Amino acid sequence: DVLQVPASSLFRYKDGWAVFVVENNHAKRRLVKVGQRNGLTAQIIEGVNEGEQVVNHPSDDVEDGRRVKQRL
Numbered sequence: 001d002v003l004q005v006p007a008s009s010l011f012r013y014k015d016g017w018a019v020f021v022v023e024n025n026h027a028k029r030r031l032v033k034v035g036q037r038n039g040l041t042a043q044i045i046e047g048v049n050e051g052e053q054v055v056n057h058p059s060d061d062v063e064d065g066r067r068v069k070q071r072l
Contacts, residue, residue, distance in 0.1 A: 003050055007037055007042045010034065016033075022068060
């Protein structure tokens with residue numbers, strides 16, 4: 001069993017990788033440790049838990065603490 005996120009949800013932050021996790025309709029920046037990647041998905045070693053929702057393709061408008069809503 002491997003925890004994966006879309007590779008497009010990852011972005012560089014400081015000296016590592018991060019994602020935005022949705023908590024109470026707000027984007028929260030979370031530092032992650034990435035394992036193997038194949039271009040489409042990335043293995044997450046630590047930083048995100050199973051079942052948490054991440055922001056895919058975060059734009060420059062997404063910031064830590066900013067309100068977000070799900071697009072269908």
